[in-house]
Amino acid sequence: xxxxxxxxxxxxxxxxxxxxxxxxxxxxxxxxxxxxxxxxxxxxxxxxxxxxxxxxxxxxxxxxxxxxxxxxxxxxxxxxxxxxxxxxxxxxxxxxxxxxxxxxxxxxxxxxxxxxxxxxxxxxxxxxxxxxxxxxxxxxxxxxxxxxxxxxxxxxxxxxxxxxxxxxxxxxx
Numbered sequence: 001x002x003x004x005x006x007x008x009x010x011x012x013x014x015x016x017x018x019x020x021x022x023x024x025x026x027x028x029x030x031x032x033x034x035x036x037x038x039x040x041x042x043x044x045x046x047x048x049x050x051x052x053x054x055x056x057x058x059x060x061x062x063x064x065x066x067x068x069x070x071x072x073x074x075x076x077x078x079x080x081x082x083x084x085x086x087x088x089x090x091x092x093x094x095x096x097x098x099x100x101x102x103x104x105x106x107x108x109x110x111x112x113x114x115x116x117x118x119x120x121x122x123x124x125x126x127x128x129x130x131x132x133x134x135x136x137x138x139x140x141x142x143x144x145x146x147x148x149x150x151x152x153x154x155x156x157x158x159x160x161x162x163x164x165x166x167x168x169x170x171x172x173x
Contacts, residue, residue: 003081003086003088004085004086005028005030005088008050008079008088009030009032009088009090011050012032012045012046012050012090013032015045015049016034016038016042016045018038019034019035019038019039019041019042020032020033020034020035021033021034021035029089029090029091030090030091031090031091031092031093032090032091032092032093033093033094033095034092034093034094035094036094036095036096036103039092039094039103039104040104040106040109042092043092043106043109043110044109046077046090046092047109047110050079051079051080052077052078052079052088052090053078053079053080053110054077054078054079054080054110054112055075055076055077055078055106055110055112055113055116056076056077056078056089057074057075057076057116058073058074058075058076058106058113058116058117058119058120059073059074059116059120060072060073060074060120060123060124060126060148061074062124062148062149062150063150064149064150064151065150068097068098069095069096069097069098070096070097070098071095071096071097071098071101071124071126072093072094072095072096073093073094073095073096073103073120073126074091074092074093075091075092075093075094075106076089076090076091076092077089077090077091077092096126101124101125101126101127102126102127102128102129103126103127103128103129104128104129104130105117105128105129105130105131105132107128107130107131107132108130108132114131114132114133115137117131118131118133118134118135118136118137119137119138121134121136121137122136122137122138122139122146123138123146123147123148123149124146124148124149125146125149139163140163140164140166140167142163142166143159143160143163144159145159
């Protein structure tokens with residue numbers, strides 16, 4: 001029995017009709033905008049009921065001075081089918097207000113999300129509730145700015161200089 005993308009996406013949309021507020025498709029990849037409040041429940045169902053077993057990527061977008069809400073979380077998931085034609089990719093987006101840039105961690109559902117979420121925390125400052133190890137992964141712990149935010153001043157090198165000099169002086173763990 002063949003499973004096609006349209007039937008799986010249709011089932012997801014009907015099951016989470018109140019949680020999904022926008023949908024679009026481009027080049028056979030569907031994007032669903034999911035409400036932040038129901039995101040974790042949606043993800044559990046995506047893995048358990050719809051067999052999206054692989055998290056491909058997690059990132060964020062900063063729309064400073066372009067639109068509100070400012071931040072958007074972007075998740076890419078993959079469902080492996082028995083046949084090549086049954087492989088399905090889906091993109092989930094969750095908008096975050098500038099006043100509350102936290103979202104539930106999906107690491108308890110997909111362990112592969114661990115370092116991807118830590119990278120988003122490090123680069124954008126978005127916090128993941130329930131994450132098992134919310135430490136910075138790319139920048140030193142005492143480094144205050146978040147380099148992928150649109151308001152990051154690339155000309156102000158003082159925070160970087162201070163942070164890296166401290167690391168060199170104290171040594172690495």
